Amino acid sequence: MDKTITYLAFGDSLTVGFGAPDGRGFVYSFRRKVEQLLNVPVQFIQAGTNGATTSELLQTLESDPQIQKDIQAADIITITAGGNDLIQAAIPFFYENDAAYLKTALQTYEANYKKIMTQIETLRQGIDTPFLIALIGLYNPLPQVPESAYWVQRFNLFLRKLEQAHIHIVQVYDAFVGQDTRYISEDSIHPNEDGYDELARQIESAISLQHLERLLKQL
Numbered sequence: 001m002d003k004t005i006t007y008l009a010f011g012d013s014l015t016v017g018f019g020a021p022d023g024r025g026f027v028y029s030f031r032r033k034v035e036q037l038l039n040v041p042v043q044f045i046q047a048g049t050n051g052a053t054t055s056e057l058l059q060t061l062e063s064d065p066q067i068q069k070d071i072q073a074a075d076i077i078t079i080t081a082g083g084n085d086l087i088q089a090a091i092p093f094f095y096e097n098d099a100a101y102l103k104t105a106l107q108t109y110e111a112n113y114k115k116i117m118t119q120i121e122t123l124r125q126g127i128d129t130p131f132l133i134a135l136i137g138l139y140n141p142l143p144q145v146p147e148s149a150y151w152v153q154r155f156n157l158f159l160r161k162l163e164q165a166h167i168h169i170v171q172v173y174d175a176f177v178g179q180d181t182r183y184i185s186e187d188s189i190h191p192n193e194d195g196y197d198e199l200a201r202q203i204e205s206a207i208s209l210q211h212l213e214r215l216l217k218q219l
Contacts, residue, residue, distance in 0.1 A: 003219055005038065007031055008045045008070050011057065011080030014136070014199070015048030019190030026191075027078065029200035034076070037209050038216050045070050053084045054112035061119045071123045075215060078134045078203065081116070082155050083141055085109045087189070090142050102151045110158050117162055130218045132211060133167045134203050135159055139176035141189045170206040172199055 009015045009027040017025020027046065035042045047067055049056070060067055071077070089105035092098070124131065137156040142148040156173055163169045175198050176183055183195030191199060 003040050003216060005034060005040055005042045005075045005216070005219075006045065006073050007034065007042050007076045007078075008047060008074035009078050010047045010067070010071075011078070011136075012048065012052040012084055013050040013190060014080035014083065015046070015078070016050050017048070017196060018050055019185035019187060020193040020196050024193045024196060026196040026199035026203065029197055030078065030203050033200065033204055034212060038212055040216065045074070048080075051084055052081075053088065054081045054109050054116065055085075057081050058112045058116050058119070061116060061123075068123055071120055072127055074131055075129070075219060076132050076134070076207075077120070078136060079116070080136045081113065082109050083138055085112075086138065086148070086151060086155060087141060090145055090148060093147075094145060099147070102147070106151065106154055106158075109155060113158070113162065117167075130215055131166060132207060132215055134170050134207055135162060135167065136170045136199065136203065137172055139172050139183075139191075143180060144188075168206045168211070170199075170203050172202045175202055 007030075015025070015027060017023075017027065027044070027048075031042050031044050047070060049060070052060075061071070085105045085108060086102070089101040093101040120133070137159050138152050140149050140152045152173065156171060159169050176195070183191055183198055185192040185195070
């Protein structure tokens, strides 16, 4: 029987592909790339939620039996999280100029992300099948707010602490700097089709063909 890769895309509106035409988000490009590189079919599970914060994603992981089964079955998992935490904090910060909103958002993001990863590892206990996770960092969704670049990079700096042999950190910040007109959609926040293609390229760079081939051999 031929092998099949199961790919679970979990996260917020970036996982959904909001801002690009249907089927043109990074998850679809990445799926096609894995199929081409490994010459195996990829079963795709779309588990993105528009507007989801890390708190909401954590709650889903802890309470939704279907996503728990999907985590256990997945060979590759991508996660986008944190952008909405930052955006929600930036609104009161913008009006009140109080950095405490952004600091609290960062602390909440860090605590929730740790719990998300712990929950995934707990769900995988007793499952011998190897798997890869790609945690996708933030580009700056609010370049019009001068302080946002500092806080986005604080969010991204934390992600590096989660890196392990099977957990790959995908930093996309630099690829988007100065590329607003090229990569950002008309809502001025989400990527457009070209922006999602760039996200997919960054993931492909972070998860090399060597890692994918090693994963396939172990399945």
